[in-house]
Amino acid sequence: MSNIVLYMAPGSCARVSIIVLEELELEFETPVVRFMKGEHKSPEFKVKNPKGKVPALNYNGQALTENVAIITYLN
Numbered sequence: 001m002s003n004i005v006l007y008m009a010p011g012s013c014a015r016v017s018i019i020v021l022e023e024l025e026l027e028f029e030t031p032v033v034r035f036m037k038g039e040h041k042s043p044e045f046k047v048k049n050p051k052g053k054v055p056a057l058n059y060n061g062q063a064l065t066e067n068v069a070i071i072t073y074l075n
Contacts, residue, residue: 004028006070007048007056009035014055017070024074 006021008014008030021028033039033054040052049056049065057064057073064070 002027002029003060005058006030007033007045007054007058009033009040009054012054013067016067017055017057017074020071020074026074 004021004026006014006017006028008018009032018030033045039045040054046052048058048063051065053065055065055067055070057070059073064073
């Protein structure tokens with residue numbers, strides 16, 4: 001299990017953060033948040049990102065949201 005988890009949804013802007021993680025050759029997991037099923041509104045996901053959006057990065061227990069913040073942190 002990786003210490004980097006990026007919550008994403010297909011077709012979302014989370015792909016930008018995935019590309020950065022891949023370019024940095026970091027090991028990470030990408031659980032899919034299914035918007036059509038309302039998973040982004042679930043209490044379980046709201047703990048990870050209260051905004052209910054993706055991307056949401058969990059890195060060593062620290063949560064980051066928004067591509068700019070994630071990319072800046074990874075840089």
